[in-house]
Amino acid sequence: PTRVGGKADKQREAAKTVVIVTFIYIICNVPIIILGMYILIDMIKNPAEENTTVADIRARYFTQIFGENNVLMNQYVWVVVYKISVSLNSLINPFVYYFRIDGIRMFVSRAWNGGEIYPWSGNSKSSRPI
Numbered sequence: 001p002t003r004v005g006g007k008a009d010k011q012r013e014a015a016k017t018v019v020i021v022t023f024i025y026i027i028c029n030v031p032i033i034i035l036g037m038y039i040l041i042d043m044i045k046n047p048a049e050e051n052t053t054v055a056d057i058r059a060r061y062f063t064q065i066f067g068e069n070n071v072l073m074n075q076y077v078w079v080v081v082y083k084i085s086v087s088l089n090s091l092i093n094p095f096v097y098y099f100r101i102d103g104i105r106m107f108v109s110r111a112w113n114g115g116e117i118y119p120w121s122g123n124s125k126s127s128r129p130i
Contacts, residue, residue, distance in 0.1 A: 017100045021093060028089035031081045035061065 026033075039057045058078055097104050 013100070017096070020096055020100065024092050024096065025089055028085050028092070032085055035078060035081070 035058070038061050039054055042057045042060070062077055098108060099105070
């Protein structure tokens with residue numbers, strides 16, 4: 001039997017937060033996962049091709065999507081997709097933590113309102129208790 005707000009409740013909430021963050025990570029990286037799967041399948045299907053690099057396979061994949069004449073798109077779209085995926089995930093995570101973790105919410109509201117961030121001794125990190 002645990003009391004309300006006890007250790008089991010905190011662990012359950014932490015587990016939920018981990019699941020949410022992991023799910024968001026997977027969703028944000030689906031385009032990269034799909035590209036990686038395509039490259040892996042293509043490498044398995046065509047192992048006999050000599051001097052084939054991952055860049056060659058990636059170019060072949062994007063040529064199928066965008067056509068032969070769109071060289072710029074074929075070469076750089078994967079970089080853009082990767083950067084957007086990572087950036088989107090990094091952008092969403094602080095909001096998840098803010099809405100899921102009371103301590104972060106209190107810290108941000110204190111900092112935003114000009115209150116005392118470290119309540120034990122003002123705003124100095126050096127005087128934190130060990």
